[in-house]
Amino acid sequence: xxxxxxxxxxxxxxxxxxxxxxxxxxxxxxxxxxxxxxxxxxxxxxxxxxxxxxxxxxxxxxxxxxxxxxxxxxxxxxxxxxxxxxxxxxxxxxxxxxxxxxxxxxxxxxxxxxxxxxxxxxxxxxxxxxxxxxxxxxxxxx
Amino acid sequence: xxxxxxxxxxxxxxxxxxxxxxxxxxxxxxxxxxxxxxxxxxxxxxxxxxxxxxxxxxxxxxxxxxxxxxxxxxxxxxxxxxxxxxxxxxxxxxxxxxxxxxxxxxxxxxxxxxxxxxxxxxxxxxxxxxxxxxxxxxxxxxxxxxxxxxxxxxxxxxxxxxxxxxxxxxxxxxxxxxxxxxxxxxxxxxxxxxxxxxxxxxxxxxxx
Numbered sequence: 001x002x003x004x005x006x007x008x009x010x011x012x013x014x015x016x017x018x019x020x021x022x023x024x025x026x027x028x029x030x031x032x033x034x035x036x037x038x039x040x041x042x043x044x045x046x047x048x049x050x051x052x053x054x055x056x057x058x059x060x061x062x063x064x065x066x067x068x069x070x071x072x073x074x075x076x077x078x079x080x081x082x083x084x085x086x087x088x089x090x091x092x093x094x095x096x097x098x099x100x101x102x103x104x105x106x107x108x109x110x111x112x113x114x115x116x117x118x119x120x121x122x123x124x125x126x127x128x129x130x131x132x133x134x135x136x137x138x139x140x141x142x
Numbered sequence: 143x144x145x146x147x148x149x150x151x152x153x154x155x156x157x158x159x160x161x162x163x164x165x166x167x168x169x170x171x172x173x174x175x176x177x178x179x180x181x182x183x184x185x186x187x188x189x190x191x192x193x194x195x196x197x198x199x200x201x202x203x204x205x206x207x208x209x210x211x212x213x214x215x216x217x218x219x220x221x222x223x224x225x226x227x228x229x230x231x232x233x234x235x236x237x238x239x240x241x242x243x244x245x246x247x248x249x250x251x252x253x254x255x256x257x258x259x260x261x262x263x264x265x266x267x268x269x270x271x272x273x274x275x276x277x278x279x280x281x282x283x284x285x286x287x288x289x290x291x292x293x294x295x296x297x298x299x300x301x302x303x304x305x306x307x308x309x310x311x312x313x314x315x316x317x318x319x320x321x322x323x324x325x326x327x328x329x330x331x332x333x334x335x336x337x338x339x340x341x342x343x344x345x346x347x348x349x350x
Contacts, residue, residue: 035152039159041262047344055337066307081304084197088185113174120170121163128162 040129043121049114056110057103060085064099160238167230175226176219183215200301203293204286229278236274241267263345268338272331279330280323287319 067079077083079094086092089105148156179201186195187210195210202208205221283305290299296314306312309325 032152032155035148035155035159037262038264039155039162041264044263044341044345044348047263047341047348050344051337051341054340055333058336059333063308070307081197081301087189088182116174117167117170120173121166124166124169 040125042125043118045115045118045122048118049111052114052117053107053110056113057107060106061099061103064094064102067094068096068099160235163238164231164234167234168227169230171230171233172223172227175229176221176223179222180215180219183210183218186210187212187215197301203295204289229282233274233278236277237267237270240270240273265345266338266341268335271338272334275334276327276330280327283326284319284323287314287322288316290314291316291319 063082064079067082070078072078083092083094085102089102092098092102092105182198183195186198199208199210199214201218205218207217208214208221209217287296287302290296290302291314299314302314303312305322306318308329309322311321312318312325313321
């Protein structure tokens with residue numbers, strides 16, 4: 001069973017709504033409408049980008065800080081394996097200043113990932129909604 | 143939304159919506175997974191050196207055919223897409239399953255947003271995401287660790303053992319993998335709550 005087929009299970013008012021209308025409906029929808037809306041609800045691109053950026057930044061800062069807070073003899077290099085991230089993040093090192101620079105890089109990377117996930121989500125839903133609506137229109141139900 | 147249980151048609155609609163979203167998440171995570179591994183390999187290749195990417199090439203233990211070479215980068219891309227897509231689909235399925243009873247609560251947010259003439263936006267449940275992501279990472283760590291044990295290379299896997307810095311009690315052994323799985327679950331749960339809180343805060347404020 002496809003979503004477009006299942007949509008027939010909800011009131012036709014939902015289907016008649018255009019993409020813009022679904023986002024700005026004024027009427028009080030019933031439960032079927034709400035489920036259909038939730039199925040096509042959007043992810044906040046900026047919100048997910050910033051949230052993932054913050055989590056990535058916190059993660060790398062935490063990973064670096066944990067190694068720095070361990071008692072390591074001064075003659076032994078701290079975190080030589082984590083320091084290999086400098087291959088990808090120029091200037092990064094397992095030091096307090098490096099942890100801040102790493103957090104900045106991680107924030108940017110996290111932002112990119114979050115934006116991509118949200119964008120793919122929103123575009124895919126938009127395409128699916130358009131196809132589902134078109135199929136119903138061609139079938140003469142709307 | 144009222145508290146009455148969903149009827150058959152509504153449940154069916156919910157089911158196909160979850161399936162559709164699983165596919166979308168699989169596409170998104172597959173793209174990311176493939177790109178990350180391909181790009182990481184290519185960066186090391188472009189940088190060059192006498193020995194290129196000795197640590198990254200250890201992934202070949204888990205990803206047959208992968209190596210830090212140009213052909214290996216494409217094999218890594220395929221592995222990244224496949225594993226990323228699988229992880230994305232499982233993550234969303236697990237998230238939706240955990241949220242099942244509270245999914246109607248999430249729909250309330252949609253109704254509120256609609257009544258305020260703003261686009262319906264998904265809100266993230268920190269608990270559901272924490273459980274889904276925590277379980278996914280815990281299972282992955284458990285199986286990858288025990289794969290090293292089964293291969294008989296557990297003792298010599300010094301790089302994997304470094305995870306013990308972050309996961310108390312973790313070692314490359316069966317018992318260590320269980321402790322590591324618990325540790326990674328807790329970490330993922332905490333980070334998921336941070337992510338959900340920040341996301342929901344920005345999403346709510348941006349739709350006002």
